Amino acid sequence: xxxxxxxxxxxxxxxxxxxxxxxxxxxxxxxxxxxxxxxxxxxxxxxxxxxxxxxxxxxxxxxxxxxxxxxxxxxxxxxxxxxxxxxxxxxxxxxxxxxxxxxxxxxxxxxxxxxxxxxxxxxx
Amino acid sequence: xxxxxxxxxxxxxxxxxxxxxxxxxxxxxxxxxxxxxxxxxxxxxxxxxxxxxxxxxxxxxxxxxxxxxxxxxxxxxxxxxxxxxxxxxxxxxxxxxxxxxxxxxxxxxx
Numbered sequence: 659x660x661x662x663x664x665x666x667x668x669x670x671x672x673x674x675x676x677x678x679x680x681x682x683x684x685x686x687x688x689x690x691x692x693x694x695x696x697x698x699x700x701x702x703x704x705x706x707x708x709x710x711x712x713x714x715x716x717x718x719x720x721x722x723x724x725x726x727x728x729x730x731x732x733x734x735x736x737x738x739x740x741x742x743x744x745x746x747x748x749x750x751x752x753x754x755x756x757x758x759x760x761x762x763x764x765x766x767x768x769x770x771x772x773x774x775x776x777x778x779x780x781x782x
Numbered sequence: 783x784x785x786x787x788x789x790x791x792x793x794x795x796x797x798x799x800x801x802x803x804x805x806x807x808x809x810x811x812x813x814x815x816x817x818x819x820x821x822x823x824x825x826x827x828x829x830x831x832x833x834x835x836x837x838x839x840x841x842x843x844x845x846x847x848x849x850x851x852x853x854x855x856x857x858x859x860x861x862x863x864x865x866x867x868x869x870x871x872x873x874x875x876x877x878x879x880x881x882x883x884x885x886x887x888x889x890x891x892x
Contacts, residue, residue, distance in 0.1 A: 702886040772827035
């Protein structure tokens with residue numbers, strides 16, 4: 659069964675860093691592109707970042723560009739999001755999501771499997 | 783402020799049909815057959831219900847359908863049921879190495 663589990667969320671002070679992870683199972687992880695999507699409390703969904711199946715290309719929302727880095731370890735079926743210079747507006751539940759078909763770029767982005775999310779709170 | 787505009791809420795009685803529009807521009811919705819729709823019940827992760835403007839993943843009820851005209855994509859829920867009460871989000875590739883979600887629409891079953 660295809661499964662995604664996020665971890666690593668918590669409370670962090672503004673300006674500090676945090677790395678969250680996503681453990682994938684039940685599918686050929688190295689052949690699927692992956693994404694991060696976040697949802698601030700009481701707000702809608704916001705796309706954060708995309709990484710190609712082989713880690714060769716990554717794309718970011720303007721709101722996080724230059725501060726966040728998406729990466730993956732295909733040997734261990736892991737997806738990561740390194741978040742630096744965190745701000746209060748980064749407070750959200752962060753979801754990892756799998757792209758629908760194998761070997762796709764960002765223009766085929768459809769997210770068919772989602773994790774349950776990990777909560778990140780940026781507060782002093 | 784999202785570049786994709788959705789109404790904040792729509793409502794309908796059981797058995798009726800409701801339509802949720804997602805209005806973009808010629809730079810996103812109007813340029814690509816790449817709109818998707820997600821259903822999200824409170825406290826749960828989103829679920830993909832429509833992709834490539836009109837296609838339904840396996841296992842998704844055929845009461846959900848998608849359409850597009852010009853710069854507006856639409857999600858149609860027919861035969862409305864109590865379990866359809868949820869938040870719905872459209873999403874589009876915007877052609878600048880970026881994706882955009884709509885602001886979301888809350889569907890209420892009266």
